[in-house]
Amino acid sequence: MWRGGSNTRTCKRRFFSSPTRSRHHRPPYICRLHSRGSQHLKAMAEVDHLAAERATARFDVEEMKVAWAGSRHAVHVADRMARLVASDPVFRKDNRTMLSRKELFKDTLRKAAHAWKRIVELRLTEEEADLLRQYVDQPGYVDLHWGMFVPAIKGQGTEEQQHKWLPLAYKFQIIGCYAQTELGHGSNVQGLETTATFDPKTDEFVIHSPTLTSSKWWPGGLGKASTHAVVYARLITEGKDYGIHGFIVQLRSLEDHSPLPGVTLGDIGGKFGSGAYNSMDNGVLRFDHVRIPRDQMLMRLSQVTREGKYVHSNVPKQLLYGTMVYVRQSIVADASKALSRAVCIAVRYSAVRKQFGSQDGGPETQVLNYKTQQSRLFPLLASAYAFRFVGDWLNWLYTDVTQKLEAKDFSTLQEAHACTAGLKAVTTSVTADAIEECRKLCGGHGYLNSSGLPELFAVYVPACTYEGDNVVLLLQVARILMKTVSQLASGKQPVGTMAYMGKVQYLMQCKSAVSSAEDWLNPDAIQEAFEARALRMAVNCAQNISQAASQEEAAGFYERSPDLLEAAVAHIQLIIVTKFIEKVHQEIPGHGVKEQLQALCNVYALYILHKHLGDFLATGCITPRQGALANEQLGKLYAQVRPNAVALVDAFNYTDHYLGSVLGRYDGDVYPALYEEAWKDPLNETVVPEGYHEYLRPLIKQQQLKLSRL
């Protein structure tokens, strides 16, 4: 093989012959390697494996792209934007992990400015611009500007305020961030300490950070880029504290970007992983009696009059949390993107990679053919599709609730909160774990930056924390579940995703009718088992809380919170399974597409059942035998997915630029790419490393001297 042959030996000789060769003047062996032509290498590499894989697909990949993207139009626009970004040298990202923090941040500013220039030049629509930013794929201040600052003003500002501030934000005449979290408090929003005290003499609010722990801490874009922030602070007027409200505060000069008087701010420092989320300037901010006009309080939900009187509109105060609800639903859509990227890399590489099993000098086995590889990878593939569809549904729910709120109908607010909080928590936790699992599925090469997986993981894991720590959010779901269970006795019929709880009499005693592995292909059997498990877990928790009669309800909730978390997860998994089943029931065009989605839906549901078998058995929803039959059926489904696996990840329609992984390349030509990538590392800029003369040579010489004395 070329990898271990004479070229390698030439390489060693040449390296030792020249101490300071630059990577721009590569040693002759590399030139020779190239002059022999990439065609020669290609012929020797395993390019054909993916072509052969694609030929075994039993469905129409182009139509699956439509099912994944949501419409033919969505495929077309996404494709155009992805290619626009991939073909633009400013958007290159293969060198990102080698940049210093300062270089990375400057690169992010450059990319953001260039993206904006292209958006304006090409007169892109909002949909196109969002996609272009997604494919640029580098976290930066623009995410918070468009993702939180603008939505906060839209959701909490009066029409007059929107009219004043939004045009400035839309044209980047100001740059905004979302400054809620403080050093001392993040999860507990009501515990924030920053104050906004109304001064009727000047008709201003005085924004102040009374303690160190009240310093704003974490807001993205705050550290270096933003000129303005929506700041959350305790509103104090007429000597009374009215709790947390939002205020638009200018932080930096629009002339020279210097902090305004009374404002102290900066970046909070390096974060997990090289490159990755370090492109973002998460910041710290302190106020020393900073004055803002009264009309910079976001006044849609409540107002302070010229005289300083507090007036609360007749709306639920939780509408203040609206921006978080909006972002949580978009994070569910992001989860399917991040998970599908990791799975695409792991599936393609598993089809290329071979280990063991060579018979009579024949080829080794593709690792994708190992049942263990399939049982680790295919549930993640199914989860990517499941999250995609539940994300679409959540987006619909969010739009529906927003329309109802506009009409002053607040009846679905709790449903929106429970679904966004719970789905955000479950999909991000699964995705973070899955990216790490995909790294392991790629063996040693998965640990290289060039696999794309370390960076994806480092960028993605904070999703388990931002926009609400996942445990805190699941406890919110659990509280709503307990409230719903307690209302069942009074005959109140639960609605929306809790409606199944209305079948309490039946679901508490039903027994699964499954008697063969094939019976688990029946969506009704799956649905019933998941509903019974979720309801029984919730009812068990409610009973345990109320049986602790000596305790206050809150203390009982606290005691039982680990069980409540599991009940909340069971409820959210039921929603994901239900929405996948509903999707598959729809008319889905394209040869074999519906069948593949059906198989993935079953993989998802039966994998969850298998993983959480303890829940299903302990609640008596299924018998151990039925659990074993589910596992048997799961194995059959993996065999069904196997010939379609590569085509199923092709349907995500990701460019090599967006994937950013030598292992996940579309053409499967992995080894030459890995080899090539290694030489780009700064350590290879010189053949003899810096520090050799200072540290290595003296050490070796000293040891040689010692030995010669012996």
Ligand SMILES: CC/C=C\C/C=C\C/C=C\C/C=C\C/C=C\C/C=C\C=C\C(=O)SCCNC(=O)CCNC(=O)[C@H](O)C(C)(C)COP(=O)(O)OP(=O)(O)OC[C@H]1O[C@@H](n2cnc3c(N)ncnc32)[C@H](O)[C@@H]1OP(=O)(O)O
């Ligand atoms: C290199 C690139 C490579 C790869 C990239 C690949 C992928 C990357 C993908 C994405 C990355 C890109 C961008 C990143 C995007 C975003 C991240 C950036 C920004 C992050 C921003 C933030 O984090 S902002 C701060 C968020 N903070 C929180 O979420 C705080 C959490 N806490 C709370 O929400 C609340 O404090 C609480 C809900 C926990 C408690 O509320 P509280 O009012 O104190 O008390 P309760 O008694 O619990 O509740 C009272 C009642 O209110 C109801 N309630 C609570 N919340 C809501 C709500 N939101 N809506 C409606 N109702 C609500 C609750 O149920 C109670 O109701 P009752 O009926 O029981 O009274």
Ligand SMILES: Cc1cc2nc3c(=O)[nH]c(=O)nc-3n(C[C@H](O)[C@H](O)[C@H](O)COP(=O)(O)OP(=O)(O)OC[C@H]3O[C@@H](n4cnc5c(N)ncnc54)[C@H](O)[C@@H]3O)c2cc1C
């Ligand atoms: C990358 C990143 C970007 C961010 N961007 C922004 C931003 O733009 N704007 C902004 O305002 N904020 C931002 N944040 C802050 C983020 O929203 C908070 O970190 C998050 O809400 C968690 O709050 P915390 O840090 O206070 O965690 P804590 O609440 O201190 O959590 C610590 C531990 O305590 C546990 N815990 C806390 N409360 C409970 C409870 N009641 N019951 C059981 N366990 C509990 C948690 O599960 C966790 O294990 C960002 C954070 C990160 C990491």
